[in-house]
Amino acid sequence: xxxxKKMRRREFLKATGLAGLTLPAVKIVSxxxxxxxxxxxEQYGSFLVKRNSIGNPVYRVDTxxxxxxxxxxxxxxxxxxxxxxxxxxxxxxxxxxxxxxxxDPGYSLLDYSFNHASWTGDNNSFYKWTxxxxxxxxxxxxxxxxxxxxxxxxxxxxxxxxxxLFYGASMVGVAKLDERWVxxxxxxxxxxxxxxxxxxxxxxxxxxxxxxxxxSENNQxxxxxxxxxxxxxxxxxxxxxxxxxxxxxxxxxxxxxxxxMAVTAGTLAQxxxxxxxxxxxxxxxxxxxxxxxxxxxxxxxxxxxxxxxxKFGSRVRICKVFTDMPLIxxxxxxxxxTEFCEICGKCTKHCPSGSIMEGPRTYEQRIxxxxxxxxxxxxxxxxxxxxxxxxxTDCNTCIxxxxxxxxxxxxxxxxxSLIGFKSSSxxxxxxxxxxxxxxxxxxxxxxxxxxx
Numbered sequence: 001x002x003x004x005k006k007m008r009r010r011e012f013l014k015a016t017g018l019a020g021l022t023l024p025a026v027k028i029v030s031x032x033x034x035x036x037x038x039x040x041x042e043q044y045g046s047f048l049v050k051r052n053s054i055g056n057p058v059y060r061v062d063t064x065x066x067x068x069x070x071x072x073x074x075x076x077x078x079x080x081x082x083x084x085x086x087x088x089x090x091x092x093x094x095x096x097x098x099x100x101x102x103x104d105p106g107y108s109l110l111d112y113s114f115n116h117a118s119w120t121g122d123n124n125s126f127y128k129w130t131x132x133x134x135x136x137x138x139x140x141x142x143x144x145x146x147x148x149x150x151x152x153x154x155x156x157x158x159x160x161x162x163x164x165l166f167y168g169a170s171m172v173g174v175a176k177l178d179e180r181w182v183x184x185x186x187x188x189x190x191x192x193x194x195x196x197x198x199x200x201x202x203x204x205x206x207x208x209x210x211x212x213x214x215x216s217e218n219n220q221x222x223x224x225x226x227x228x229x230x231x232x233x234x235x236x237x238x239x240x241x242x243x244x245x246x247x248x249x250x251x252x253x254x255x256x257x258x259x260x261m262a263v264t265a266g267t268l269a270q271x272x273x274x275x276x277x278x279x280x281x282x283x284x285x286x287x288x289x290x291x292x293x294x295x296x297x298x299x300x301x302x303x304x305x306x307x308x309x310x311k312f313g314s315r316v317r318i319c320k321v322f323t324d325m326p327l328i329x330x331x332x333x334x335x336x337x338t339e340f341c342e343i344c345g346k347c348t349k350h351c352p353s354g355s356i357m358e359g360p361r362t363y364e365q366r367i368x369x370x371x372x373x374x375x376x377x378x379x380x381x382x383x384x385x386x387x388x389x390x391x392x393t394d395c396n397t398c399i400x401x402x403x404x405x406x407x408x409x410x411x412x413x414x415x416x417s418l419i420g421f422k423s424s425s426x427x428x429x430x431x432x433x434x435x436x437x438x439x440x441x442x443x444x445x446x447x448x449x450x451x452x
Contacts (some may be wrong), residue, residue, distance in 0.1 A: 001247035002103055010323045023161055038333075042255070043171065044310035046413035047335040051297070054176070057333045061180070061375060066373025067354075069288065072201055073369050074283075076185045077148075080199045085382075088389055095392035096284040097240040106247025106393060106445030115248040115393060121220035121259025122283075124190045129212040129280045131240060131273055132425040146275040157328045160231060162360030163271050165211075168264035168318065169233035169307060173330040177230045177322060180204055181288040183297075185399070186221050204286070212280050212322075221286070226324040227278055231268065232296035234309060234316040235260050242315050244445035246352065253392060257317030258283065259304070265319035272323055280322040291319040291374075297330035304356055304398035305379035308337040310416075313404030325368030337404065340427050346440055347390050347398040353387035355380045356398060401440035403431065 007157040024042035031037070031447055036051045038044065052058060064170045078085040099107035157174060164172040181360070186202045193200075202219040213222035241253035260284050269279035280286070293299060299309035306314040310333075348356045357366070357377050365372040369381045388394045399405060406412040415433065416424045434440070 008219035012396050015389060022156060024167070038353065042410075044335065045408060046416040047310040047419070048417070049333045049335045051331045051333055054329055054331050054334070057295065058334045058338070059294060059343055059376070060376070062373045064373075065363060067182065068180060068182060069371045070185045071183040071285070072185060073189040074187075074284075074386050077189065077199075080187075085385070088386055091389040092392065095390060101390045106244055106249055107192050109450075111252075111445070112393075115252040115255060118252040118255030118375055119259060122255070123263050124192075124262075126262035127281050127283060127285070128266070129214045129269075129278075131270055137334070146277075151289070153326045153328050156326065160268075160272070160325070160327065164231060164233050164264070164268050167267040167271075169268075169314065170236040170364065171234045173298045173400060174230050174295070174327045175230050175292055175295035175297075176329045177228055177234060178291070179292045180294060182206065182223070183286060183288075186286060188215060208419060212278055214280075222288075223280065223322065224278060224324065227322040229282060229323050229325065229327045230292055230296070231288075231321045231323065231327070232293045232298055233261075233264060233268075233319050233321075234293060234298055234307070234312070236312045237315045237317065239315060239405070240451055241402055242396055243403070243443055244448050245400040245442075246391055246393070248393045248428060248446040249300055249394040249445050249448050250396040250400065252397045253315075254317070254396060260437055261317050261319040269321050270321075272321065275325070277323055277325040279325075282320050282322070287320070289320060289324075292320055293318050294332055295329075297333045301376055302337060302347075302402070302404075303341040303345070303377045305377065306399070306403065308341075308402070308404050310335050310404075313402050313406070315405050325375055335423045336427075339422045339424070340403070340419050341432075343424055343427050344403065344429075344431055346403065346434075348399045350401045350440055351384075352391075352395065352397060353380075353383045355384040355387070363422055369372075403434045403439065406439075 025041050026038050026040040026043055029037045029039050029048065038051050039048045073226045081090055093209065096112065098110060102107050150367055160170045183204055186204055188200045188202065200215065200219055202221050204217055204221040204223065205224050206223045209222050209224040212224055213220065215221060222241050235257050237253040241249050244250045262328040265281035265283065270279035272279035290301060294301060299307045301315060302308040304314060307316065307318060308314050309316055345358065348358050356379050361375050363373055363375055364378070366378045366380050367382055384395070415430045418430050
């Protein structure tokens with residue numbers, strides 16, 4: 001038998017093809033008071049982005065009030081135990097059937113089938129924390145697990161980012177895991193354990209452990225404290241479909257995002273495990289996605305309660321992977337989104353359910369599905385979810401009407417440049433131009449199927 005070929009680990013990575021991938025080019029435009037100003041058309045569109053130092057976040061937390069959130073209190077979890085929510089959901093199927101019979105534009109059998117199919121890839125098997133599949137590096141080349149001294153952390157980080165983009169991410173960043181964003185208790189609606197009967201609540205522990213445990217027999221979740229880093233990824237939602245909000249066509253953009261989240265996070269995690277490290281892929285479970293994405297330098301929190309990215313606005317879905325692989329964290333960024341949200345309010349005006357608040361930010365909660373202690377605009381998720389039942393599908397209106405939800409063009413680039421000055425007067429001019437151009441007005445959803 002021929003002796004197995006020996007291959008150096010660096011050569012193995014080159015053989016995967018990742019070495020040929022290119023990360024978005026980011027240019028440092030200027031430096032002032034230990035702050036860098038960045039430009040990258042690929043990463044940030046036409047915004048001039050301020051990069052804060054690590055440990056200098058773009059949000060405010062009242063540590064005397066903030067506590068790790070309980071996943072059971074999120075809106076989607078409430079549909080499994082809260083009778084008020086359960087009763088509300090009973091309306092959905094009747095609304096869906098009536099919409100189809102009425103042949104309402106954007107709610108036909110064609111549109112509903114398009115929406116339901118988009119969720120096919122949202123498969124829980126991609127979010128496993130361990131894998132029984134063999135590592136190809138060991139099987140083919142008899143290689144030991146990859147050791148940290150093979151490459152410096154910066155090069156390791158770039159390789160992981162390239163892999164994330166290759167597997168489907170639109171943007172990727174790295175953050176040091178902040179335990180505040182990890183739920184105190186998980187709530188598993190889907191089956192995680194063979195003997196699991198129905199939804200299960202489980203305490204989450206971050207502690208010294210050799211292996212992660214997603215759901216133990218005694219209903220515990222174990223995250224090894226060595227998993228100090230989190231890779232945050234956003235996936236762009238289709239802009240033409242999103243523009244058909246609040247119909248099934250826009251809902252399909254959401255479903256497709258969730259399907260791609262699962263594949264991207266699960267595949268990246270498998271790649272990292274193949275290199276000999278732990279990798280814990282997640283969608284909306286286990287931890288809060290938006291503050292993690294903010295820490296990883298992917299955007300800011302908007303009035304609509306969603307992440308606003310420089311290039312795609314809120315038209316993204318977020319997934320993440322916890323890992324013990326030594327990586328270099330990114331810094332949080334600001335590009336004027338918070339300041340613009342303070343004067344804009346288009347999402348509030350157009351929200352069909354009245355879920356998005358007017359006025360200034362607050363540390364208070366609106367209902368128990370909010371977590372107090374973070375300075376933000378808390379939405380009312382119950383009102384939002386109630387409208388979904390009345391509408392016969394989810395909404396996306398707040399994403400569509402947001403002025404940040406624009407394709408690249410010279411006019412939109414000019415507007416982004418003005419927003420970057422963080423001037424209230426200039427922001428008002430941009431908002432007036434946005435309204436004058438008719439952006440945010442409801443479109444005929446039937447045109448989606450006719451557009452080339």
